Amino acid sequence: MKKKDKVVVGLATCGIAAGGVEVMDEIARELKKRRLDVELDETGCIGCCFAEVLVDFEKEGMPRVTYGDVRPEDVPALVESHLVNGKILKEKVLLIEGRKTTEADFLKKQTRIVLGNCGILDPEDIEDYMGIGGYEGLRKALSGMTPEQVRKEVLDSGLRGRGGAGFPTGAKWNFCARAEGEDKYIVCNADEGDPGAFMDRSVLEGDPHAVLEGMIIAGYAIGATHGYIYCRAEYPLAVKRLKMAIRDATGKGFLGSDILGSGYSLDIIIKEGAGAFVCGEETALIASIEGVRGMPRPRPPFPANKGIWGMPTNINNVETLANVPWIIREGAGKFARLGTKGSKGTKVFCLTGKVRRGGLAEVAMGTTLREVIFGVGGGIKNDRPFKAVQIGGPSGGCLPAELLDTPVDYDSLPAAGAIMGSGGMVIVDDTTCMVDLAKYFLTFTQMESCGKCTPCRIGTKRMLEILTRICEGKGEPEDIERLEKLAVDIKDGSLCALGGTAPNPVLTTLRYFKDEYEAHIFDKRCPAGLCSELVTFHIDPEKCNGCTVCARNCPTGAITGEKKEPHGIDQEKCIKCRECLRRCRFDAVYTV
Amino acid sequence: MTNSIDDLACADVTLIIGSNTSENHPVISMEIIKAVKAGRKRLIVIDPRNIMMTEFADVVLNHRPGTDVAVLNGMMHQIIKKGLYDREFVEARTEGFGELKKLVAAYTPAYVERISGVPAAKLKEAAELFAGADHANILYAMGITQHITGTDNVMSVANLASLTGNLGIPGGGVNPLRGQNNVQGACDVGALPNVYTGYQKVADEGVRHKMESAWGVELPDTPGLVATEMVRERSKGGVMAMYIMGENPMVSDPDLNHAAAVLEDLEFLVVQDIFMTETAEIADVVLPGLTYAEKDGTFTNTERRVQRVRKAVQGPGEARDDWRITCDIARAMGYPMEYDHVSDVKREICALTPSYAGITWERLEDGGVQWPCPTLEHPGTPILHVGQCTRGKARFMPVEFKEPAEKTSKKYPLVLTTGRVLTHFHTGSMTRRCEALDELVPRAVAEFSPEDAKKYRIKDGDTVCLTSRRGTIDVTVKVTEKSNPGVVFMPFHFAECAANVLTGGALDPVAKIPEYKVSAIKVRKK
Amino acid sequence: MSEDMKLTIDRRKCVGRKGQTIVEVARENDIWIPTLCFDERMEPYGACRVCLVEVEGARALLPACTAEITPDMVVTTSNERIDSIRRTVIELILSDHPKDCLTCESNGSCALQDLAYRYGVKESSFGGEAHSYHLLDDNPVIERDPDKCILCGRCVRICEEIVGAGVYGFVGRGFDTTVGTPYEHPLEESPCLFCGQCISTCPVGALASKLSKGAGRPWELEETDTTCPYCGVGCTLTLWTRDNKVVNITAPLDRGVNRGNLCVKGRFGFQYIDSPERLKHPMIRGKDGRLRKTSWNKAISLVTERFSGIVEKHGADAVGGLSSARCTNEENYLFQKFMRAVVGTNNVDHCARL
Structure with a gap:
């Protein structure tokens, strides 16, 4: 039978936000209008977030083509060209299967285990997942392996926790498996909260069954009686797809009582978080599941011994669990061959900020930052100079250009002062002030501090106050020392990882960009020209051609000048809103 | 209590019946709540009202007031039926199991549901939870005793504890919570009509001779009257004259209108107190005594622990130590009652009371000691009946359910049950003179269930007139889920709105305790 | 009973029981560890961070109030690193705390004041916003x-x-x-x-x-x-x-x-x-039916006279006595002794049943 032609629209949250639903509707209308017998499907996120909406066309006799930046108005031309005329519409092409396009590097330079099915499978169809070997790992584990063997396999694979701390997953499972308790819990931590991080969401939306399968295998390995998926409520699509996945997996006998006739039973409940960043921390997450305010508890006792309702609990991150079926299916050895000595497999990063191709990048451990940012990400937007990359979210560190050849793994990043974290990479160029960046992250952690322990509650506030006054030009020479001392004591003294890592952006910017701090404090100058208290705006008469755009957009009327004559800024009236700088097409506005 | 307060937490399961623990014994309730919250204890609460302790309970049985025997028999029925009783303990340490088994056989959960209104399934759940625990204890208070079947109720509680082998073990026992600071001590030292100190019977010749030689007088050999019997018309066996020390029967006695008439009619009444109480107001002589803060002595708490009371301040004006007043009167009446210090009195108690013999004044300096404590070397007894019961084998005392003395009728359709509230104490003579406490709870309220409120068209804050077969009072309404339909609760602390105007004079035939927990009343909106 | 465990705290050999926390064992051995959020009545909490101690082999400092002892544990309760954090924590708390010890109810019984004194923290060097x-x-x-x-x-x-x-x-x-x-x-x-x-x-x-x-x-x-x-x-x-x-x-x-x-x-x-309502003098009901102040002698003689009279005329059992569950054992003892030995009746009771 002739395989049906197929059009697939990327409908993860990113695709929907970019207008994917409208595009899909338009395609359906167009197909109907032209009476084309073409299958129309949706899929998860392929990771090329920089080019949403993404639409795949699969037509007999043509390579699979991914079109990017598709708007509803592009649809008629696309359908006509590709499906009716059999011609690739060159202007919209992002990728062509097997061919080199300008954007092909984005996927080519990645190694995809976790994201392997994202953007390919229909996440709402369990048959689709089973069709590519889904739940074979579970079947293998339950039919031929003891729980000990499963744990050993995972231990041997070298898989480490992808949520941030990088603790060996197999070892963690062993702790929980050996702990005594009436009940045992397996929890999937899907409370992704770092600003600019969305890899877990993409996996949940694009390949929910992989997470579920990993979780069931983990549950079997530790002897869990109940499972929870703690997913943030801000991910409604992920929650919806997880619910469908649980329903369908239960229907197929992969979940529930006596799974696949093995005698092992597990139920899984989705618990939606209410948006507190700290609930991504294991013990706060447990408190939240128990129905109390999400505040961390001291460890020990570790969740493996005393977790939910005092029972042994094992918590793994989404990405960690999504690796598990692959490991069981393909074998620990194959996984361990990927990566470095201490860090096996791959890691998904979220490229955001001033990078040209923002999106999801899954690379083998040990790939250098340069390869990720410049190879996969395509370098810096507008070809500006790379200044730094903040790795690991607000708990991570900020690394400069000199360290671009640092490999991403669990040993090299901490040595440089950053952390793997959950995998956020915020790339900044020369227009970013590093003090301001540190301030930004600290504002976040201070707001998200649960308020329980003193160092985090008051200490981060005091650090933030110091950073704020430095940015305002009111910094004192002793402030650098104060920041360093506070940072060290907060790291050492805080109750949980939120406080323990909150000073990292400050510590690393102090380490690599101390000159910027000193410029603010001693010269009352912001080298990036960003801190508004420290800059004045000027117009270069050489470059200004008197187009009047700046004057017309200045909210306070500070800019004056005749048409076609160079303009000037009245410093008294200027409120440093940066509007002129943004509007000028001739690069005539500059800061001092 | 057979066991101790710090032993309460050891029980895997605690059964609270007829005790509003968090209001009347708050610090004990804290021990229970703490253990429940920490997941170390499961809790069963049996009470006609949804008292605060029900919030922490695994199983709550709301029974009709006065049906405790039926509920307890029903639990035992289920335990025996399921074979969950402690065979070894029953075999070795009890007698009369056969009679118990025979009697409770009729108390099927369905039958008990008809009597008490407790759903059969709940009763089974409670029974199985209680019997399934290794260590289970029972706490009770006036909710068990203030019935004409008070004695029966207590025996049923004891039957349940024995049946499940929960006697003489840590975290077990039958634990009555005494309502007042020294009600245990007052009983222990013989302030009862039938016994001297340490429950030595006045009718026992040997004991009487011992006392006679110690006190140097001849002593009467027949037991006297209990309080409620004294406060009766002379023609009905009441007394003519009374010496009342620190009591306020003008508020605390049942059927108050009647009691007040009798007290006012006395030939001679001496009241010794710290305030001009309602009773002092009708006295012929009023003698000013001291508060606990102004005196030295000992109290015995509910777990039989004798503890020191220490003087912290001087009393006002010419007020005198209560024991000195008694001595003064005795001396004036020609009996040499001479003590230099209250510790000398304590010494005399030790000498005459075997269970108190080892609890000397000096020993109490470093903390309390629990009786029985026969010698100076004896460490005291935190748990009674360990290994063997005081009387040898524990005897099951199976009892049939009896209806309360007063039944509701068309005319008096509601059951009034009286008790205490957290903030006040007894007749309020102390707490109502603490401005802060009186501001917190300034007046009595009668608690109605939302259903009854609807039925009688009353709402929060209304003043209603409550009437029983004996009297009428006006009281403010509080509508609360705490009350179940048909049951109205009122505290008795408030003289201006005295609940005891409504209560009846029916007594338990053995303990002579009034049935405060069941009076039939009607309500009328003012 | 729970098993004993040997451990070392500040180079002192100590013995604790399984399940005890470091702070509990330290206190039993008179080793002082500062605490603010700890109260032995409640489950340990680990929030204030002044009880952090160093445990050999542990990377992070551990809160002594929550960390349970382990066999052969070696604990240091004070050194430069620990004291630095404690000082910082105290300073941070003080930076958002009123400095009105002069009029504060807790002056003299304040754990924060004691710690500031002990660690010589005069005031916070951070300044900043205070609530x-x-x-x-x-x-x-x-x-x-x-x-x-x-x-x-x-x-x-x-x-x-x-x-x-x-x-x-x-x-x-x-x-x-x-x-x-x-x-x-x-x-x-x-x-x-x-x-x-x-x-x-x-x-x-x-x-x-x-x-x-x-x-x-x-x-x-x-x-x-x-x-x-x-x-x-x-x-x-x-x-x-x-x-x-x-x-x-x-x-x-x-x-x-x-x-x-x-x-x-x-x-x-x-x-x-x-209370101003306390009874301060004996009182006798006068002929007019009102209670009036009197002397102890007069009051006692009246009581004696009337009780003796009634006993003589109607027998001792015509008199009843109620003692009090609020009074001491000694008072109750003498009261019942009075009723039995002096008046001559067993009519003595109290409000045990009410």
């Missing part, structure tokens, strides 16, 4: 001053874990976290039982008894341990007195059946002691 909330004075007994609150959570936990009322909870996040009641309602509209357990555990002056405000500093007051006059539990009380007046009641943590716990009556029910 300024309203004093909460919405009930007759408990005054709350959120400015002084150090967020140790002791009131929250004692109310939740022990009292069971759960009146307090944390509100807000980060620096602006506070302890509040549901919807910030006044305590009288909350499930509060007014036991004042929260006051008893507050390490600073954020919670204070309104009854004892301005009544005196700890060193100006006299302490007397006694037994509570209310229910049958028999809680141990400490009466704080000044100028022959009871001004405050607390409960010691280390003795008595209550181990520091009290209820509303035990803690706040002392105002009656020096």
